Amino acid sequence: MSEDNIKKMADMLRRGASLLSQSCPQCGSPLFKIKDEIYCPTCEKKVVIVKEGEPIPQKVEGLMVSDLSSVLYDKLRETVESIKNESDPSRLQELLRVIVGILDALERFRRISH
Numbered sequence: 001m002s003e004d005n006i007k008k009m010a011d012m013l014r015r016g017a018s019l020l021s022q023s024c025p026q027c028g029s030p031l032f033k034i035k036d037e038i039y040c041p042t043c044e045k046k047v048v049i050v051k052e053g054e055p056i057p058q059k060v061e062g063l064m065v066s067d068l069s070s071v072l073y074d075k076l077r078e079t080v081e082s083i084k085n086e087s088d089p090s091r092l093q094e095l096l097r098v099i100v101g102i103l104d105a106l107e108r109f110r111r112i113s114h
């Protein structure tokens with residue numbers, strides 16, 4: 001931690017900020033709370049903390065999971081198609097591994113989206 005950052009943090013405390021137990025998700029510096037805002041003195045910006053156990057904002061979660069799932073379903077279809085035309089056993093093994101990996105990932109997404 002640079003001297004400059006320490007100075008900034010000391011300055012925050014002087015201004016009545018309180019030191020939080022959380023750290024900045026971007027730089028790992030301790031975070032400060034001023035009034036109702038959480039602030040990172042190193043990034044010099046406001047930080048929005050998603051507390052553990054708190055639901056991820058619906059928009060983010062829905063978008064991420066559905067995007068990933070649809071990409072994976074496309075890949076799954078492609079891979080299944082390639083299996084139909086594949087006669088090389090080692091290549092088949094490889095394709096099957098891909099399918100198992102995709103199914104595993106989809107299963108995980110299902111778990112976090114419900």
Ligand SMILES: [Zn+2]
Nearest residue numbers: 024027040043
């Ligand atoms: Zn930061």
